[in-house]
Amino acid sequence: MDRDLLIHLPVVLAVARCGGFAPAAADLGMSPSAVSHAVRAVEDRLDTPLFARTTRSVALTEAGRAFIADIGPAFTEIGEAVERLRAARGRVTGVLRLNVPRVALQIAITPVLTELARRHPGLVVEIFSDDSLTDIVAGGFDAGVRLGGMIAQDMVALRLTPPFKAVLVAAPSYVEARGVPLTIGDLAAHNCIGFRLLTSGGLYAWELQEAGEDVAVSVGGSVRVTDPTYAKELALAGTGIAYVFEPLVRRELEEGRLHWLLPENAIEEPGLFLYYPQRTARAPKLRAFIETVRDVLGPTIPPTIVKSS
Structure with a gap:
């Protein structure tokens, strides 16, 4: 085993895991120059570039991906063995x-x-x-x-957690100003806080139940968010109706700071x-x-x- 190579391999793994030299340096508590030196030393020893570098990004080469796939599990097992030994001593x-x-x-x-x-x-x-x-x-x-x-x-x-409902909620001030929707169809006349999916970029259709069947409801409103916790904050502020998981608003519902709308149409999540x-x-x-x-x-x-x- 090449000992000089071995001591630098954890740095290579950190760069691959963190996606760059600077974040790997922060993760390891090293300087970026020391990280760069360690990676260069491994590449020189292997006579193979492991990372493709530009001024803006660092990415694994094909050889680098194969190398990380080969050595990663071994270092994981070593780390877990060390942790098990420490755990046996109560740490x-x-x-x-x-x-x-x-x-x-x-x-x-x-x-x-x-x-x-x-x-x-x-x-x-x-x-x-x-x-x-x-x-x-x-x-x-x-x-x-x-x-x-x-x-x-x-x-x-x-x-x-136990299963829970996906619920529609609004603040008392909103209900007083705009009224209570009595059916799913009534949501078209309300300011509904939309949710944009970061994965696809599309707008999430609210999943509800009607006559025992699941339905996807497209809603409209003045605000769209990508964070469900912020939808809750907007609902508390009286901005509109939010679609959130019930545990996220349980306290606010108990305290009366939010009202649960159309409870009979709520679906249950696992x-x-x-x-x-x-x-x-x-x-x-x-x-x-x-x-x-x-x-x-x-x-x-x-x-x-x-x-x-």
């Missing part, structure tokens, strides 16, 4: 990388992170807020959070799930997170394998 350390949609942060993740920090101060949790259906394995994440119907195939899934590859299940950092989830969020169903239909 959970390392970086737990989670891919989480923004709406799930407030509903399920924040209370877990608060307790996790108290229990395991040596563990760093890195949250990547992402509303797209990212491949968590390819993205280098330890686990992800999604609605039950959106979980990738052949993953271990752990329930975080709830939020933590999911992860089977191979990561033994990692102490993930086990510590799961144990905290169970204690903070309450009883959960046993882990199950989500198979393709």
Whole structure:
């Protein structure tokens, strides 16, 4: 084994994972010049360029992608072995990388992170807020959070929340000024806060129920957002009607700061799930997170394998 090559490989992996020299330097606590030197040293030893560099971007070459695919799992196993050894001595350390949609942060993740920090101060949790259906394995994440119907195939899934409704809400001031819609058709006369999908760029059609059937309703209004939590803020301000998950507005509904409109037309979502590859299940950092989830969020169903239909 070439020891001079080996010591620089974690830097190469960091550049690939972070997508650039500067973010990798920040992640590793190194200077960008030191990161660049390490990558250049590996490329010189291999006599192969691993990254294609321009003034604005850094991307893996074809050889670089193949090399990262070969060495990445080995370094992951080494890291997990170190973490297991430390965990056996009562210390959970390392970086737990989670891919989480923004709406799930407030509903399920924040209370877990608060307790996790108290229990395991040596563990760093890195949250990547992402509303797209990212491949968590390819993205280098330890686990992800999604609605039950959106979980990738052949993953271990752990329930975080019970099923919940997708609800229409508005502030008392809006209702007083514009009235209450009595049917789905009445929404056409209301200021509905639209939601633009970042993945496709299209406008989301609100999913509702009518006569026992699911319907997709195109709505119009003066504001469109890409963040469901901001739709809630706009509803609280009296701007219009928002379409949000019920746990996100539960307190506001209980306090009367928002009204639930057309409750009979609300659909039920399967709830939020933590999911992860089977191979990561033994990692102490993930086990510590799961144990905290169970204690903070309450009883959960046993882990199950989500198979393709």
